[in-house]
Amino acid sequence: MTIKGDVKKVVLAYSGGLDTSIILKWLQETYGCEVVTFTADLGQGEELEPARRKAEMAGIKEIFIDDLREEFIADYVYPMFRANAVYEGVYLLGTSIARPLIAKRQIEIARRTGADAVAHGATGKGNDQVRFELSYYALEPDIRVISPWREWEFVSRSDLIDFAEKHQIPVPKDKRGEAPFSVDANLLHSSSEGKVLEDPGAEPPDYVYQRTIDPEQAPDAATYVTIGFQKGDAVSLNGVAMSPATLFTELNRLGHDNGIGRIDLVENRFVGMKSRGVYETPGGTILLAAHRAIESITLDRGAAHFKDELMPRYAELVYYGFWFTPEREMLQAAIDKSQEHVDGEVRLKLYKGNVIIVGRTSENSLYADDLVTFEDDAGAYDQKDAEGFIKLNALRLRTLAMRARRGK
Numbered sequence: 001m002t003i004k005g006d007v008k009k010v011v012l013a014y015s016g017g018l019d020t021s022i023i024l025k026w027l028q029e030t031y032g033c034e035v036v037t038f039t040a041d042l043g044q045g046e047e048l049e050p051a052r053r054k055a056e057m058a059g060i061k062e063i064f065i066d067d068l069r070e071e072f073i074a075d076y077v078y079p080m081f082r083a084n085a086v087y088e089g090v091y092l093l094g095t096s097i098a099r100p101l102i103a104k105r106q107i108e109i110a111r112r113t114g115a116d117a118v119a120h121g122a123t124g125k126g127n128d129q130v131r132f133e134l135s136y137y138a139l140e141p142d143i144r145v146i147s148p149w150r151e152w153e154f155v156s157r158s159d160l161i162d163f164a165e166k167h168q169i170p171v172p173k174d175k176r177g178e179a180p181f182s183v184d185a186n187l188l189h190s191s192s193e194g195k196v197l198e199d200p201g202a203e204p205p206d207y208v209y210q211r212t213i214d215p216e217q218a219p220d221a222a223t224y225v226t227i228g229f230q231k232g233d234a235v236s237l238n239g240v241a242m243s244p245a246t247l248f249t250e251l252n253r254l255g256h257d258n259g260i261g262r263i264d265l266v267e268n269r270f271v272g273m274k275s276r277g278v279y280e281t282p283g284g285t286i287l288l289a290a291h292r293a294i295e296s297i298t299l300d301r302g303a304a305h306f307k308d309e310l311m312p313r314y315a316e317l318v319y320y321g322f323w324f325t326p327e328r329e330m331l332q333a334a335i336d337k338s339q340e341h342v343d344g345e346v347r348l349k350l351y352k353g354n355v356i357i358v359g360r361t362s363e364n365s366l367y368a369d370d371l372v373t374f375e376d377d378a379g380a381y382d383q384k385d386a387e388g389f390i391k392l393n394a395l396r397l398r399t400l401a402m403r404a405r406r407g408k
Contacts, residue, residue: 007144009034010117011110013102013132016051018171020121022160023148024058025167027119031146036062036113040102043069043187043245064109068101069187073244076101076323077188081284081291082232082342083307083335085315090265092281092288093318094189099128100323103135110143117144124150127270131321138324181208187248189261189281200266200276211252211280215259215353222351223258224358227290229346232339234287248283255282258350270320289355290346297365298342307338 010027014020014037027035037055039048048065055063076097087093106118118136122128124147133145154160164171181195190210197204206214228236237247255261261282266274295304310331317328344362348355371381 004031007031007033007117007146009036009113009115010119010144010146011036011038011106011113011115012119013106013121014039014051014055015121016048016054018164018169019160021054021058021169022164023119023121024055024060025169026148026152026163027146028058030152031117033117034062035060036064036109036115038064038066038106038109040105041065041067041069042072042098042101043249044185046185062113066105068105069245070243072098072101072187073248077248077284078233078244079332079336080314080318081287082339083314083331084288084292084295084311085318086288086311087315087319088265088267090263091267091279091319092189092284093315094186094279094281094284095128095184095191096131096319096321097188097323098186099131099321100135103132104139104324107136107139107143110140117146119146119148122147122149125271125273127319127321130270131323134321135324183210185210187245187252188284189279191277191279193275193277197276197278204264204278208278209262209280212256212262212282213259215262218257218259218352222349222356223254224347224349225254225286226345226347227287228344229291229294230343232291232295232336232342234290248287251283251286254350255286259353260350260355261285262353286348286350286355289357290348291342293346293348293357293360294342294344294362297360297367298344298362299338300366303338307335310334 010031010033012020012024012027012035014024016039024035024037027033035058037051037060039051041048052063052065080093080097085093087096103118109115110118120129120132122132129147129150133147136143136145154163161171163169181192181197184191192204192208192210196202197208226238227234228239228241233244234247234251235241237250242250261280261284263279263281264276265279266276269275295307299307314328314331314335317323317325317331322328341364343364344360346357347359349358350356368380
């Protein structure tokens, strides 16, 4: 194997799993460089200390394991949820929104350790390679990026296993065959793709689901929950103030127990192909419903409708990996401006996969009883005014109708 000698030190996004362990050794062999490992705790629910031990066994001297859960929710998930961002109508962008944070931290570590390159384990067919690399270049334009899946000679799972065994990299028994599907998880969601899920016409097996119980097996009694908001962000649960990550963890538990947040989708990847996946976003599904509910009484109609026009563009930017861009920041500024008065509480009922809004209150509410009631004694709304309003709005329609009549 020819050594590429133009890289001195590389920061690898390292999970400690088989694939990234192979990548670690491959980098050492192929580039003859020093490797720094970085493992992010984004709430994926796995023990991360084994990653440290595996890195030490591979001779790694600089090992970073960072708890990024609070930063992930506060600085990435919450800004996205202020926009009510949903890609193609269903996907709450759980994987997409995690990538810019991982990339940002990798670049920070590269600067700190004097590394001249970064590496990731995303394949050459997916979106993640784009998200990682766009973020790298936006933050450090001269950084060298190594994408092993686009470079190495391995063409099959058996090739990877052979390489691992040759270099005494432990291969768990469940990794020796083809994995039934691949999983990515963080505090916002889990996604399952590939293999048994590749046929979009086949129902997913029950064992695919990671974060939720079957709605049919959920309790027969509804669970009520109250979420408090300040400036569009969730800050309390059932009257108890919580940090962003703590609150999200609790929402995930409630969502799990009530079978909430499952979606089976076929999405359009940025790289041009369609893919089928099963995504679970229990806490996020609850939060999205609650946020839209508090906005319904605190946002002016024009602001609310304009936000909904911006949302697909915002969601697309996140999905494609354009987080660190002027256009996303411009949209964020507009969205954050809209949230200045989005304060209050929303009461929800969780029941067998459903999130049902049962109440919303706010000191900043624009809902006016004296305007909507049929018992209008205060004279706040004169129904006779509606006649002129309707005639003015009908003027162009009447003109069009008269022209159509003449054409006959």
